Amino acid sequence: MTTTHVFLKEINDVKDFVNVLMRFGFDIDLVSGKYVVDAKSIMGIFSLDLSKPIELRAYTEDAEDLFAALDKYIVK
Numbered sequence: 001m002t003t004t005h006v007f008l009k010e011i012n013d014v015k016d017f018v019n020v021l022m023r024f025g026f027d028i029d030l031v032s033g034k035y036v037v038d039a040k041s042i043m044g045i046f047s048l049d050l051s052k053p054i055e056l057r058a059y060t061e062d063a064e065d066l067f068a069a070l071d072k073y074i075v076k
Contacts, residue, residue: 002063005053005075006030013073014045020069024058028066031055 008014021028021040028039032054037044039056048054053075058066067074 002058002060004056004063004067006056006070006073007053007075008045008050008073014042014050017070017073018042018045021066023069024060024066026058026060028059029057031057 006017008017018040029036030039030045030048032048032052035048037047039045056070060066
């Protein structure tokens with residue numbers, strides 16, 4: 001498992017974020033406090049508090065391509 005933090009500012013960010021994630025065959029979750037949702041679910045993402053960064057968990061050891069594709073959302 002590989003983790004990072006992402007920040008989704010607008011509705012269009014969420015749509016673009018999910019479209020990018022759909023290209024990857026492994027499971028990806030978003031974690032906010034005690035809540036864990038499928039990161040490929042728009043409805044799941046909107047159930048989280050998007051006012052602060054959210055932990056992204058990618059269930060793969062090779063997440064380089066994923067992180068490159070999500071660069072504009074990753075909190076540095």
